[in-house]
Amino acid sequence: MVESNKNKVIIVGCGPGLKAYISPKALYNIKKADILVGSRRLLKLFPGVDAEKVVLEKNYRIMTQKIAEWSCLRQVVILVSGDPCFFSYTQMVVRKMGRERCTIIPGISSIQLAFAAAGESWDDACFISLHGRSDKYEHLIKKVREHHKVGILTDHKNTPAVIAHQLLKNGIQKRQMFICKNLSLPEESIHETDLASAIQVPTSGTTVVIIKNTSHETR
Secondary structure, three states, X not given: OXXXXXXXXXXXXXXXXXXXXXXXXXXXXXXXXXXXXXOHHHHOOOOOOOOEEEEOOOOHHHHHHHHHHHOOOOOEEEEEOEOOOOOOOHHHHHHHHOHHHEEEEOOOOHHHHHHHHHOOOOOOEEEEEOXXXXXXXXXXXXXXXXXXXXXXXXXXXXXXXXXXHHHHHOOOOOEEEXXXXXXXXXXXXXXXXXXXXXXXXXXXXXXXEEEEEOOOOOO
C-alpha cells in the first residue's frame, strides 16, 4: 500500500499518431522521465529517451498499482494516445493516485483531427467509443437519433461498414458519414459517403467515423 508519493505522475497526450502533433511541453516532460509507460507504438516514438520503458498492454489494474509504487522514488511518465482526458487510461490512474498526485498534459485527439479534416465544428457533437465495445450499439443508435453529429472511435471489429449496417438495420438512413483513416499519418484518407455506400468501403488501420444528420429527421 502506497501512502505517499515523492513525484507526481505525469500523463502525456501524444496526439493522433504523428510525432509532430505532440506539444513541446509534453516532449519536455517525456525527456525528464525515469520510467516511461505506454503502448509499444508510443514507446517507439522515443528511442532517444534515456528512461526505463514499460509496455502497457491490457494489464491496466496491475500496472496502475506498479505506477503508484514506482512514483515514490522515480519520475513516471505515462504516454496516452490522443488526449488523456478523452476515452483513455487516465481516469484509472487518477482514481488510484488522487488528482493532486497527477499532472495531465493535453494532446490533440483523433476526434479533433477528424472534425478538422471534415471541415466540421465539434462543439455541437456527441461522442462515443466502440473501441472494444461491441455492446454499445443500442447506445450509439440512440445518440445518432438524438444528435445532429456523432463522433465515433472504432476498432478492427467495429468498422465503419459494421456501424453503417447497424444504423440501416435500425431504420436510420439519411445520414452522411465521414470515414477518417490513419489521421496525421502518410496514408491518411478522408472518405465522405452515405450509409448505404459505407457498407462497401474497406478500412484498415485506425479509423474515426463522423455521422451527420443531413435531413434533421429523428429517425
